Amino acid sequence: QVQLQESGPGLVKPSQTLSLTCTISGASITTNYYTWIWIRQPPGQGLQWIGGMTYGGNSYYSPSLKSRTAIFRDTSKNQFTLQLNSVTPQDTAVYYCAGGGAAEDYWGQGTQVTVSS
Numbered sequence: 139q140v141q142l143q144e145s146g147p148g149l150v151k152p153s154q155t156l157s158l159t160c161t162i163s164g165a166s167i168t169t170n171y172y173t174w175i176w177i178r179q180p181p182g183q184g185l186q187w188i189g190g191m192t193y194g195g196n197s198y199y200s201p202s203l204k205s206r207t208a209i210f211r212d213t214s215k216n217q218f219t220l221q222l223n224s225v226t227p228q229d230t231a232v233y234y235c236a237g238g239g240a241a242e243d244y245w246g247q248g249t250q251v252t253v254s255s
Contacts, residue, residue, distance in 0.1 A: 142246035148251060149253075152227065152255055156229065
């Protein structure tokens with residue numbers, strides 16, 4: 139059974155860096171053709187795709203967030219991490235990690251991140 143779990147601080151101050159880690163169990167982060175992504179849902183809004191990483195380690199980002207975003211992985215820990223720089227209150231959202239292949243997808247339960255001083 140594949141499970142994803144987000145971890146990180148629930149409160150971040152404006153202008154600081156938001157850092158969240160997704161730990162994968164039941165599958166390898168290098169599983170062929172799997173992709174791992176970050177998505178968020180601001181209050182009262184729909185899901186927003188942030189970016190992702192392929193099984194080969196290539197990262198790609200939403201154009202609107204690309205200048206502030208980095209996604210990288212630690213294969214020894216089977217984890218991938220989101221860093222979002224220079225956050226503002228508009229970055230307040232529930233953040234999800236997800237992933238899988240063509241025939242299946244897996245989601246974490248989500249973690250609330252609030253940007254506030």
